[in-house]
Amino acid sequence: MKRSSFSVLAVVILVALGAPASAQADSEDYTPSEHQTPTLAGSTAVGVCDKDAPWISFDVRLTDPDEQVTSDSASLILTDGTNTSTIPLGTLVDGRLAGRVLWPGAAVNAAGEATGWPGWAFQNGQWVEIDGNFAWTRGRITATIEVNPSVVVPLSYPPATPQCDANPPGSPAAASAALPATGLTAAVGPIAAVGASVVLAGLVLFLLRRRSARR
Template structure:
């Protein structure tokens, strides 16, 4: 009889213990963030053969196997307009190369033939608001893979050796460069002129003295 009572008490106690359903056990999954990052990725711009280029070096760290070959884009935005520039796809978590700036074009030799915000019309280049002209202003840029990364990007400025506008139509700052560069020869020209004037004056004085003695 005592054993029957003990068994009953044990069974009753076991029935009060919490149970774990098979459903709860199979659906539970701990947080496992991938921690993927684009830290170390870089985007730069430059002018070559009168054409604006975007160079990039994208590195994905901590990504999944599927992300190792993910497509990469550069998003340009000025708060009103947005342009997506495809850069290609990662190869083993990395991608590097360069692409033309949106709205730019080159010939077979790689020399610039078109620029954002300019149109060749009636034999002359005309500035316009279309044709990605807004990308030459104040913009924000984002590398998009998964995750994203904000990067500093700006339209490359023209230089005396490379124009990022139609030939002969340069930025105001660059248009002033020939004068600024020429200023270095200005003092030299003045000095030569001064020496010439001095020599001419000295010869004139000697000539007059000789004339008086004669």
């Protein structure tokens, strides 16, 4: 009976002594999985003109396979190095958010038609260019989509075209946009001048030949 008790005790001691070594070996063999860093790659923000109003069309794409991001709110941060403006974009759903927001300083009526533009003010019955009302956003800016993570995206004020001009009526930009985008009107003058020269040269050649024939 005593011998059996001693055998059991010996087995218990051996197991107890071997357990730490086994646990240590297991811990040494264990390699923790590496988390993938969340990213906003593929997100965009583009300046567009609609009914002469400047808009920012955005598409936010969050890739977060390990669900490390704790916020689902997206915003767009504009800066020129001195001034900064933060524009709330909304809430991501399943890592996606798309839509558009008015450019800072712009305004529209109920029909979506432009009634205000950044860097302009209506004074004494006419539109005048000013330094305020987010005028700096029409220059060189840096745009960052922020969710945490964040990503820098290219963004610039929408240029004027014959179809849409995100500037007040009568402004220099509006006047330059009067020319067709194809440039055909601008080319009519030179083409007409060349045509007239060809006709004139043909007429002179005809008269010279006719004069020579008479001789």
